[in-house]
Amino acid sequence: MRTNALIFLKKFLKYKIPLWFFLVVLIIIIGAYIKGFTSGNSLLGSEKRSYSMVRYLTKVDEQVFLNAGITDIETEANNLKIPWTKIGVPYTEKKAIIILNYDAKLGIKKPISIHKEDSKNYTITIPEFEVIGVALSRKNPYKLYDKEGELLSIGTEDIDTGALTVNKLSNESQKKFLNQYKDLIRESAKNYYDT
Numbered sequence: 001m002r003t004n005a006l007i008f009l010k011k012f013l014k015y016k017i018p019l020w021f022f023l024v025v026l027i028i029i030i031g032a033y034i035k036g037f038t039s040g041n042s043l044l045g046s047e048k049r050s051y052s053m054v055r056y057l058t059k060v061d062e063q064v065f066l067n068a069g070i071t072d073i074e075t076e077a078n079n080l081k082i083p084w085t086k087i088g089v090p091y092t093e094k095k096a097i098i099i100l101n102y103d104a105k106l107g108i109k110k111p112i113s114i115h116k117e118d119s120k121n122y123t124i125t126i127p128e129f130e131v132i133g134v135a136l137s138r139k140n141p142y143k144l145y146d147k148e149g150e151l152l153s154i155g156t157e158d159i160d161t162g163a164l165t166v167n168k169l170s171n172e173s174q175k176k177f178l179n180q181y182k183d184l185i186r187e188s189a190k191n192y193y194d195t
Helices: 002-014 016-038 161-168 171-180 182-194
Strands: 063-078 094-108 113-116 122-125 130-136 142-149
Touching: 063 161, 063 182, 094 161, 094 171, 094 182, 130 171, 142 161, 171 182
Parallel strands: none
Antiparallel strands: 063 094, 094 130, 094 142, 113 122
């Protein structure tokens, strides 16, 4: 029995480099499997859960005067930086391109004021126009067009496409449409209150 162990050990040491290479590859594969299994991405599938809670309910007096159908193409890139500097390391860039399709709803959130001038004439004062919100397209609201990384990008942080989308859909980023289409909004409001 002892001689068999010595023979095995001699053979093991004889093929030292290929066998060590095999063991390193095997350890990497086992490590990747364990990491995938513990993160919920095992071969058995993953369990998804979703929770929601109503934070508040508010009665509103809003009026939409203009829906702007918008397609936005957003691009963002990350790369590794040399520590304590803002200098990027070559070939470490990760990039994501997303396409968003949504409607920006423009109108008023505050109530109007109506003053009777005489028996047939009224003066209607409309408050400042605001972005009421956005509504994603029903057919194709969001598409990850491209997500790629350069040769050495394995250590670069992935692009957070969810945060990129939420930022683009915020009311602050929609305010440019108020200035761009204020004449159309005003005309729509005038037609609405004339009738």
